[in-house]
Amino acid sequence: MSAQFVIFGLLAVTSVATALAMIFSRNAVHGVLFMVGNFAAVALLYVLLGSPFLAAVQILVYAGAIMVLFLFVVMLMGPEPAPLWEHIPGQRPLALLFGLLLAAGLIAAVNVEELTGVPGIMSQEVLERLGQPTALAQTLFERYLLPFEVTSLLLLIGMIGAVVLAKREKHELQAERAPREGGAE
């Protein structure tokens, strides 16, 4: 058992535990916090896989920006009066059952034996070679230049979409303002 296994085990347990905690947490704010933990654990796994750059990005984008957004929205909407009962019959047991079945199926599909049989490629040497941000940059800006640019467009569209959606229609505003003005008089 190398240290790597120990670290992997710890991180794996942490990530699974935080994930479970997240989906079962009653309070959305708690959920967000568990999720930050989960993302952090995954980021550390990236480090373990020799991708410090991705790990950094993971922390910055996910645990940082995205989570802040989530938290912001959760706060904006306030505490939710979450009803405990489930009004779709059979939803809960089926959800759990399907989740388990899916996990089982996926694990079976991973076909453990075949992959464990060939650990050779994933050597320390490979890890170090591929871990370099320069190598990643080279691939990204040479082979995947066009998709990369398209992604930027996607982000722009996402931004515009968010703005449009968040913008209130003129008549909505008026409808909202009118009674207020009436009240002031």
Next chain:
Amino acid sequence: MIVPVSYYLVLGAILFSIGVTGVLLRRNAIMVFMSIELMLNAVNLSFVAMSRALDSLDGQVFVFFVMTVAAAEVAVGLALIVAIFRSLGSADVDDAHVLKG
């Protein structure tokens, strides 16, 4: 000794399934959304692991793209949730079951 790739894959599978379960269980739209992020993360993990196993950078590049898409998705998705919340007064996905404004 390096942790075999299959371990990562199994972990990814478990995380993914948890995400799916979350989507199926939770009624709060934000929680559903977060569960989706969980699934994306699980996939990312598998990508990185396979990238190592196959000695190719493509997997990592994909992780990159997934993150970008996730960011865009979060921006639009959250805006949608806010819009729905504004019009329905709730973020419960089950409350939004009629196609009517």
Next chain:
Amino acid sequence: METLLWALLLVPLAGAVVNVLLGRRLPRQVAGWLASGAVALAFLIGVMATLRLLALPAEERAYVTPTLYTWALAGRFEVPVSLLFDQLAAVMVLVVTGVGFLIHVYSVGYMAHEPADYDFRRYFVYLNLFVFSMLLLVLGSNFVLLYAGWELVGLCSYLLISFWYTEPQNAAAGRKAFVVNRVGDFAFALGIFLIWSAFGSVVYADVFEAVGGVAPATLTAITLLLFVGCTGKSAQLPLYVWLPDAMAGPTPVSALIHAATMVTAGVYLIARASALFAAATSTSAIVAWVGVLTALFAATIAIVQVDIKRVLAYSTISQLGYMFLGVGVGAYTAAIFHLVTHAFFKALLFLGAGSVMHAVEHGAHHAGEHVDPQDMRQMGGLWERARWTGITFLVGAAALAGLPLTSGFFSKDEILAGAFLEGHVLLYGVGLLTAFLTATYSFRQFFLVFAGEPRSEAARHAAESPRVMLVPLAVLAVLALGAGLVLGWPPEHGIIHTWLEPAFAVAREGTKAEGGAGLSPMTLLLISSVVALAGAGLAYGAYVRKAVDPAALSVRFRPLYVLLWNRYYVDELYALLFVRPFFGLARFLADVVDKLVIDGAVNGVATVTAGAHALARRLQAGYVRVYALSMVLGALLVLGYLVYWGR
């Protein structure tokens, strides 16, 4: 010659077109004279063309113009647009344009009181269009052009019958005329189809040449179908019902279209296709019998009618029946001869009737009294008040009655003689009986209108019509009086006979006069004279001398009288048999079959689908998580398949 014929055809059309396009800028009288001028020009051209024809030897008097253009060419079906001008066409052209011109002139006066300029113009546009259509019918060199003209004259008839369209019954009469004619045309069209499939052509020349090569049964079918078409257009049993109603139109229209020209189109058609009819002997017999029975049938109705125009309408039906008797027994020349004289005297009678109505209306206006200007019971004593109208009307009545030496006398007798000499004694007998009735009712009409004392204020104040109406009357009176003698004397060898005989040479070949019961034509002539005089005498006795009281007779034979008065209830019968069932069927189909059965089936499919989707809808509750659940289920199934069977 070619240019001449095309000009002949197109001049009336040009008149109509000019009136449509420029009419609004012209004074109304100009529009009327323009139309009349167009027909006059056509008449002159017709005369010139006839003279050209006359210059040719008798056997070559059939001129076919080169094809102007091919109207239609589809597969093997070809219709060339060309005109045929032969002896028969020449006679028809002269009658149509000649009588047509007189009636146009008369109309200028008759329609002068039409309040709206627009309607005045419209009237003359229709009239010109009619002359064009009739000329197309007569001049066309094939069956399709004839059919085109045939339908177009029907259209003009429709438009002119419902000319005063604000009265709903006029509109209904027009529609009735068109629809009944369409029923006839339906058979006519089938006849053309059969001609084409039997002969491979619709051009007269091709068809008549090949008559020998076609099975007699086919010929019988063709001719029967054509004849059904004729019963529609020429108002024979059983499709005559539209003609009495057609009197709703202006009186000059009744004269031109529903007496002199259009209704004789059927006779023309059979004369034109005489080669076919002569070869189909059984059809010819049917034609003759339908003709003679129609003649008798209509004459019996005419004898009790009191509407001045209706009497004339039934007499027209009756006289057309004579013509069909003529063509049926093979006396084509006689039939056409009668067509010509009938055109003269019947146009005269109608125009005279119009003049009478004009006079009575004037009187009614003067007396401030409202009378139906067509009701003969309200007239009487007009002889003093409208002398010229009276004289001309008398001439017309005499010709209709067939009094000796008038035009009707010669032509009608020739038809009867033809029937007799061909050995159809029974036909001859019925024809003779009808001749007697004809003389009776025509003089009954004359005496009711003109003799005795006025029976209403309107009649008392009646006044003569303007000169523009009287001049055509006078011209027609001269023609009605003299045409028979000029054209038809001596019998069988008059001008018209020598002129027309070559046209019917083919048809006459097979039939040979067998000389019925050994009576000579002169004897027959004598019998006809006696019968006509007897009929006229009966009318004189009943309505002037009052030797016989018609009222008492009508009481005595009440059932018969009621039957005749109600015109044998044929209109009612048709309403019961065809019109009302059709209304009911249409309603039933529209409201029940279409809405409930067919659309019901369609909507039923929709309902079943809707029921099915009510079930499916449970799954589509709109809950996102239910969708997600099913998605995962699907993913699981795929996954399971891949894991267990995919290796």
Next chain:
Amino acid sequence: MNTLGFPILSAVIFFPLLGVLFIALIPSDRPRTIAQVAFWTAAIDFALSLVVVVNFDATSAAFQFVEARPWITLFGAPVITYKLGVDGISLWLIPLTSLLTAVAVLFSWGSVTHRVKEYYILMLVLCTAMLGVFTALDVFLFYVFWEAVLIPMYFLIGIWGGERRLYATLKFVLYTMAGSALMLATIVYLALGMSGQLGTLTFDVQAWYQVFIPPTVQRWAFLAFALAFAIKVPLFPFHTWLPDAHVEAPTAGSVILAGILLKMGTYGFLRFAMPLFPLATQELAPVIAGLAIVGILYGGAVAFAQRDIKSLIAYSSVSHLGFVMLGLFALNAEGMSGGVLQMVNHGLSTGALFLLVGMIYDRRHTRLMRAYGGLWKVMPVYAAFFLVVALASLGLPGLNGFVGEFLILLGAFQANRWWAVFATFGVVLAAVYMLWLFGNVFFGPVKDPENAHLPDLNRREVLALVPLVALIVVIGVAPNLFLAPIQPSVQALVDRVNSAVMVMR
């Protein structure tokens, strides 16, 4: 093949889209400009389609002005081609489409007031789609255009329609889709089946013509195609969507629907169902002809019982299209040429009738026959136009309807005498219901004082009617101008259908 050296067909088809682009740039608060641009687009498109007509070689049965470009390529072989061409069967439908679009647009100036921009855009898109249907020589391309027609029509009826427009649009779209879905499945099946003989997967209809299809397949495929086309025609008893759609559609929509859309069904028979499945055509011709005859008589009788003018004309369309179908399935050159010509004739006369009804509807806002009466006195010019068009519709010689009907009946008579006997009776019915309509609207006294002062047609309305009426007269007087280019193609099709049977025997 393309003698012009210029993709004229593409130009004709897609020119309206250019107009759409232009209209899209005009702000929607300038409806007049939009309407003008739309009209001129359609008018220029009509001029372009005349270029096709003028350069058409009337002696040839072959497809002309053919353009072909690979569209979707699979494994290096072009599976779906963008292939266009015109022959005698489709020739007249092209100018008819652009003309009716121009006329309908011109008419709409006065009656469409809300959502003007969208309206004209949809009209022009519709024009493009319809032209595509009539020129596509690739089955798949045809199908794309075929379905594309539905979309603008759906919106035209659904947005600018009458009170029950939702019901009508739903019925119209579902009914049509139900038919065409089956057709799509059959198209794919045939393409796969033929790829064996052709050595490649292709949807090129000219290639398909070369393939011999087994008789059983022919029968089923014919039935599947026939269902789609019969619904569109509409052949009795698939007609019930038509009155609803017509009554609810805006005037321009009715004009296009009756004038062109219905022809897509008959055209489909001519271009696909008949030449591809000649054996089945021969075998099932009596059935289709029988339905056509029932449609003729049934449509005529039901039309007579209608109280709504538009629905009367709609049922008269059922009757008239029955004539067209009868002509096609007489399977001889006379009947088929008559049928092809009658497609154009019906487009002109019924299109004009719907225009006329729309004009009176704009004035009085009712389509009920009993609301009118005595209009001749009030609107003489209108009455004159209506009379000519109604007469054309009831088949008066000298006007266009007669030519088509006469040839159709002649052909039917040749095929089976009893067909002609029953069908000819439809001509009588046409007179009954048309004169009934005309009499009720124009004759009699002016009953309703609201009708007493209706304005007669204005110059724009006359302008919209004149080309239609002029063509009605020209076709009636000199039909051969129009029949001649049809002949070779029709003859080729007839020979094809009939010779296939001889091979079998």
